Amino acid sequence: MAQDLLAPPAASERTDSTAPIRRVGRVTPYLFLIPYFLLFATFVLAPAVYGLWVSLHDWDYLLPGKPFVGLDNYQALFDSSSAVFEEFWQSMQATGIFTVASVPLLVTIPLALALMLNRAFPGRTFFRAVYFAPYVLGVAVIGVLWRFLLDPNLGAVNALLGAVGLPDASPWTTGLPWAWISLVAVTVWWTIGFNAVIYLAGLQDIPRELYEAARIDGGGKWAEFRHVTLPGLRPVLTFIVINTVLASSNMFGQALLITQGAPGNETRTAIMYIAQKGLREYNMGTAAAMSYLLTLALLLVSVITFRLLRDRDAS
Amino acid sequence: MDNHLSRRNLLTLGLGAGSAALLAACGDSGPSDKVTGAGQNAGPAAASYSGPNVTLAFWNGFTGGDGPFMKKLVDQFNSEHPNIKVTMNVYQWADYYQKVPAAVATGNGPDLGIMHVDHVATNAARGVILPLADLAKTLDLTEDDFSPPVWNAGVYRDTRYAIPLDVHPLGLFYNKTVLEKAGLDPAKPPATADEYMSALDTLKGKGVQGHWATPFPFTGQMQFTTLLWQNGGKLFDDQGTAPLFAEQQGVQALTWLTDLVKNGYSPKNVAQDADVVALRNGKNAFNWNGIWTINTLREDKALQWGVAPLPQVGSQKAAWAGSHQFVQFKQKAQDDNKLTAGKVFINWISQHSIEWAKAGQVPARKDIRDSAEFTALTEQAAIGTQIDYLQFLPATPGIADAMATVDTAVNEAILLRKEPGKALSDAAAKASQILEGNRKKYGA
Numbered sequence: 082m083a084q085d086l087l088a089p090p091a092a093s094e095r096t097d098s099t100a101p102i103r104r105v106g107r108v109t110p111y112l113f114l115i116p117y118f119l120l121f122a123t124f125v126l127a128p129a130v131y132g133l134w135v136s137l138h139d140w141d142y143l144l145p146g147k148p149f150v151g152l153d154n155y156q157a158l159f160d161s162s163s164a165v166f167e168e169f170w171q172s173m174q175a176t177g178i179f180t181v182a183s184v185p186l187l188v189t190i191p192l193a194l195a196l197m198l199n200r201a202f203p204g205r206t207f208f209r210a211v212y213f214a215p216y217v218l219g220v221a222v223i224g225v226l227w228r229f230l231l232d233p234n235l236g237a238v239n240a241l242l243g244a245v246g247l248p249d250a251s252p253w254t255t256g257l258p259w260a261w262i263s264l265v266a267v268t269v270w271w272t273i274g275f276n277a278v279i280y281l282a283g284l285q286d287i288p289r290e291l292y293e294a295a296r297i298d299g300g301g302k303w304a305e306f307r308h309v310t311l312p313g314l315r316p317v318l319t320f321i322v323i324n325t326v327l328a329s330s331n332m333f334g335q336a337l338l339i340t341q342g343a344p345g346n347e348t349r350t351a352i353m354y355i356a357q358k359g360l361r362e363y364n365m366g367t368a369a370a371m372s373y374l375l376t377l378a379l380l381l382v383s384v385i386t387f388r389l390l391r392d393r394d395a396s
Numbered sequence: 397m398d399n400h401l402s403r404r405n406l407l408t409l410g411l412g413a414g415s416a417a418l419l420a421a422c423g424d425s426g427p428s429d430k431v432t433g434a435g436q437n438a439g440p441a442a443a444s445y446s447g448p449n450v451t452l453a454f455w456n457g458f459t460g461g462d463g464p465f466m467k468k469l470v471d472q473f474n475s476e477h478p479n480i481k482v483t484m485n486v487y488q489w490a491d492y493y494q495k496v497p498a499a500v501a502t503g504n505g506p507d508l509g510i511m512h513v514d515h516v517a518t519n520a521a522r523g524v525i526l527p528l529a530d531l532a533k534t535l536d537l538t539e540d541d542f543s544p545p546v547w548n549a550g551v552y553r554d555t556r557y558a559i560p561l562d563v564h565p566l567g568l569f570y571n572k573t574v575l576e577k578a579g580l581d582p583a584k585p586p587a588t589a590d591e592y593m594s595a596l597d598t599l600k601g602k603g604v605q606g607h608w609a610t611p612f613p614f615t616g617q618m619q620f621t622t623l624l625w626q627n628g629g630k631l632f633d634d635q636g637t638a639p640l641f642a643e644q645q646g647v648q649a650l651t652w653l654t655d656l657v658k659n660g661y662s663p664k665n666v667a668q669d670a671d672v673v674a675l676r677n678g679k680n681a682f683n684w685n686g687i688w689t690i691n692t693l694r695e696d697k698a699l700q701w702g703v704a705p706l707p708q709v710g711s712q713k714a715a716w717a718g719s720h721q722f723v724q725f726k727q728k729a730q731d732d733n734k735l736t737a738g739k740v741f742i743n744w745i746s747q748h749s750i751e752w753a754k755a756g757q758v759p760a761r762k763d764i765r766d767s768a769e770f771t772a773l774t775e776q777a778a779i780g781t782q783i784d785y786l787q788f789l790p791a792t793p794g795i796a797d798a799m800a801t802v803d804t805a806v807n808e809a810i811l812l813r814k815e816p817g818k819a820l821s822d823a824a825a826k827a828s829q830i831l832e833g834n835r836k837k838y839g840a
Binding site: 139141142143144163164167168228231232233234235236250252254255256341343344345346357360361362363364 | 493494497498500501522523524608611612663664665666667668670673674677679794796797800804807808811813814826829830832833836837838
């Protein structure tokens with residue numbers, strides 16, 4: 082039947098009207114969308130709506146009673162006397178600190194790296210692989226590895242620092258701000274390759290003629306970068322910034338494995354706290370409400386980022 | 397207390413999640429078609445199974461060196477019981493405690509499992525596990541067959557939900573070479589507060605920080621809990637309705653630990669597991685760690701080490717311990733054959749738990765603990781002597797949630813970020829809110 086719909090109209094019909102073609106044209110894109118939409122609806126949309134429903138209840142999926150509590154779960158997050166208020170906002174703050182500290186580095190360092198790796202030099206492929214390599218490791222691997230290396234008393238990092246006469250007793254995993262420095266540095270080391278590869282692809286899409294034109298106009302290296310490379314990378318940059326913000330806000334494994342949220346609960350991120358409330362303490366209603374607040378915050382940040390980068394494009 | 401968050405679990409959390417999902421998919425291997433002589437297995441009638449062939453799914457979290465020992469026991473059980481086939485699935489404990497309730501809720505739960513004692517009440521209240529009182533009655537098991545604290549730990553609201561398999565207490569592990577170098581007698585580990593402090597003093601004089609105070613639950617919180625009990629304090633009241641850990645006994649206990657850091661007996665900023673690593677490297681002399689450490693240290697052929705009961709620092713003897721307990725899970729449709737067969741299995745493993753002791757545990761059964769075979773396991777037996785003064789959390793649903801606040805307090809105090817008293821009272825305020833929320837949720 083689909084074949085009939087898609088078949089070219091018979092010669093006689095061609096002159097009458099284009100209506101059947103238009104109708105077909107209207108349906109076709111939706112046909113293409115169906116497979117994706119089914120997946121999206123099953124695994125994203127339905128759980129999201131269900132989560133909203135859960136967040137309005139005192140919800141433990143095994144208890145017979147799941148009393149409806151209206152907006153109580155949300156209200157508790159804004160009530161400074163509630164059991165979750167302080168810890169939730171502390172975890173949101175931890176997420177914020179990590180995002181603000183890591184995103185600029187994860188946006189700029191890979192860009193510089195990509196610019197270097199885009200030039201022709203012997204061993205270029207090797208270096209591209211070297212920088213990308215950590216990214217293929219799972220978070221469990223890098224977590225264990227770095228917890229071992231960063232151990233304040235027994236780790237290789239402090240031992241090396243001591244060997245060259247630098248302070249060798251920094252609490253890399255147990256004190257502030259060292260714990261944040263460790264988490265950001267490990268994350269940069271781990272994911273630098275991913276953003277660099279995307280930048281590289283973007284760089285290779287910029288037409289060479291533009292650079293030639295810039296050179297003819299007498300532009301220097303800096304002018305080339307500002308007026309050719311950056312504008313050429315803008316869509317890539319937008320993607321990378323938003324993607325990195327979201328990835329950093331979802332940081333979970335590194336803190337869980339390297340610092341375990343210590344000292345106190347200072348490095349316990351929002352996702353860690355949500356997982357604890359929902360999956361370990363079975364307070365799914367509260368956890369769902371927290372997730373929605375986090376989602377809202379991320380949505381807001383994404384929209385602002387998107388607008389900032391797009392507006393500059395328009396001007 | 398928070399056994400499901402052990403370090404091993406944390407390390408492999410990411411890996412575990414994926415494989416657990418896979419394993420869950422093949423968790424139910426269906427009934428066996430093989431027909432063999434049913435009703436021929438020997439043993440007391442009350443404890444035997446003579447029905448048609450059944451297959452039992454047995455889930456647990458024995459991912460470490462203990463896994464193979466349990467597997468061996470299961471294999472032996474299968475070969476001795478032709479009409480019962482037990483299949484064992486192993487998950488990371490952290491995954492296990494999330495996965496099992498979900499599986500039970502959807503009707504795909506296993507038949508049998510193991511639970512840490514502090515999870516029994518929560519899962520009983522949530523209807524995940526079934527009462528086992530009849531099993532205890534049939535087999536004529538009483539508290540005399542175990543030890544009162546261990547036996548009573550499996551009871552929630554006057555109903556028994558769990559049969560103890562083992563206990564795993566803390567013990568005092570020590571590096572003999574380090575002690576010898578400092579001029580201390582490696583054959584006579586300290587047993588009192590004075591002996592312990594004088595040993596630490598001697599070690600300090602030789603430039604060794606002898607007790608690495610760890611700020612993490614493994615085993616910092618366990619050490620704090622031990623000291624609290626030794627001082628005659630309690631974590632919670634008996635009903636599990638109010639935190640008591642911030643009382644004077646608790647402050648005293650945590651102060652003792654933080655003073656080790658302040659007075660230079662312990663380094664600052666000890667990271668997770670650095671205490672036991674330092675013991676193996678000869679940088680640390682004493683480590684209060686769990687009995688599971690035996691097998692870890694044994695791998696180290698060059699290491700000269702020993703283990704003894706914890707020193708008595710407070711006014712009475714006490715030691716933190718966990719306990720693995722057998723449970724049966726609720727099924728969508730009750731199958732009496734499976735339930736009976738499951739009970740036969742629990743009983744059999746319990747009777748054969750000397751094999752389990754070799755995995756580095758103290759069997760819960762008294763007759764096995766008293767046997768010559770167990771006494772021959774020097775290390776396990778040394779830690780096992782603490783059995784009568786072990787303590788557990790009150791059997792209150794969700795009590796582990798409140799323990800998370802103690803973890804934080806211990807962390808903040810040992811990292812010298814908060815005075816012990818302040819850290820504990822902050823934690824107690826949060827803990828009472830959590831306990832109140834749990835009362836509302838699970839019913840008072």
